[in-house]
Amino acid sequence: MKKSVFLIIPLLTASCSKQSSEAQQMEDSLTSVVNTEVKRKDSVSKPIAEDSLQTEHVKNAGEAVKILNAEKLPCTIDQKFDAKIQKLVIRIPNYSKPSIHGSISTQNNNMNVRFNQIKLSDGTYDGPFGKEISYQIKNKGEIWLIVGKNLMAEGAVEGDFSVTVE
Structure with a gap:
């Protein structure tokens, strides 16, 4: 029983760290999409320059x-x-x-x-x-x-x- 617990703990730790890296990648891609949207909105709502x-x-x-x-x-x-x-x-x-x-x-x-x-x-x-x-x-x-x-x-x-x- 003790041997099986020692085998399961590293597997659980590895799977949890894999999920967190996937979540981090997903969060990074969402952040880049949000930043792109903000840049697009900012470019549309430019203030009027002194030129006509x-x-x-x-x-x-x-x-x-x-x-x-x-x-x-x-x-x-x-x-x-x-x-x-x-x-x-x-x-x-x-x-x-x-x-x-x-x-x-x-x-x-x-x-x-x-x-x-x-x-x-x-x-x-x-x-x-x-x-x-x-x-x-x-x-x-x-x-x-x-x-x-x-x-x-x-x-x-x-x-x-x-x-x-x-």
Whole structure:
């Protein structure tokens, strides 16, 4: 009996230490996932720089994100739609004016691009619009102007264009 106890104790100790190392590896991988998520959130919620424009690229979604400083409006953004980028999101944090105006000018008159939607500070969306937008803003906060192709029209979906926001 004593011999069997002496054999079982080392086995139990070895199995417990193996489980703790597996738990440590799992905890380390979870920590790295959490840190990645925090970094991703931090990069999205960057403070607005002194410049009127910041650029973020969201590669997986096929969109370009531009952040405008509301105090530096009016501003013109030059953008190019290609095979990878087919959507432009213009984020304007802390927008406090009673209305917003925007227009899209294209180098190719046959280019299929428009203001698809506006996201208001309360999280609601409105749209679609055309190549110009004039919208009354009821609440202060972050406004998004979403520019993309018009699915109901024909025309080139790739090319250079400019968006002016006032």
